[in-house]
Amino acid sequence: MGILEELMKEYMLTQEDIDFALERAKGILLGYAMEHKAFRVLMSLDFKDVKFVDKPTHDFEAVKDDEKYYIEVKATRKSPTKEYSAFKLAMIASLDGIHATLVMKPEPKLFITEEILSEPKRILFRFFKELYKKDYDGLRALLSDEKAVEVLSQYRRVLQQYKISLDEVMNYQERLL
Numbered sequence: 001m002g003i004l005e006e007l008m009k010e011y012m013l014t015q016e017d018i019d020f021a022l023e024r025a026k027g028i029l030l031g032y033a034m035e036h037k038a039f040r041v042l043m044s045l046d047f048k049d050v051k052f053v054d055k056p057t058h059d060f061e062a063v064k065d066d067e068k069y070y071i072e073v074k075a076t077r078k079s080p081t082k083e084y085s086a087f088k089l090a091m092i093a094s095l096d097g098i099h100a101t102l103v104m105k106p107e108p109k110l111f112i113t114e115e116i117l118s119e120p121k122r123i124l125f126r127f128f129k130e131l132y133k134k135d136y137d138g139l140r141a142l143l144s145d146e147k148a149v150e151v152l153s154q155y156r157r158v159l160q161q162y163k164i165s166l167d168e169v170m171n172y173q174e175r176l177l
Contacts, residue, residue, distance in 0.1 A: 058071055
């Protein structure tokens with residue numbers, strides 16, 4: 001007996017009840033189905049030690065070529081990183097490894113997340129990455145670019161959340177010289 005038939009019998013549900021529930025849960029079902037499919041895709045791409053995780057920053061952890069990967073699965077036709085908030089990017093930057101985005105539609109394709117971010121998000125990501133690594137040369141190079149400083153000034157809320165004031169961002173360049 002299948003799962004749906006079992007539910008119908010045990011709870012005396014009609015086909016209409018089940019159809020209603022499936023329609024309401026379609027997104028959830030799709031998400032889990034895509035994660036299951038993504039597991040197989042990662043294995044076919046020669047990833048090892050592939051593990052499901054439930055983190056705000058990624059869905060899988062895996063190893064390939066002795067590098068640790070943190071992989072987010074996206075089952076959308078939209079830009080895969082469009083919904084990555086500034087706060088999520090700050091969390092992703094703190095990960096000790098490579099963050100990748102596995103796009104499942106129209107066919108599975110793996111991207112290094114940093115490479116597909118919009119320019120402002122890439123600047124913010126790079127700022128946090130350099131900050132977490134304490135790479136002062138990298139910060140100096142980033143903050144010597146006026147456009148990067150301007151972009152960072154637009155992310156006040158996330159910088160404040162991480163206890164970095166705009167004055168600190170603007171003064172990093174002076175302190176690093």
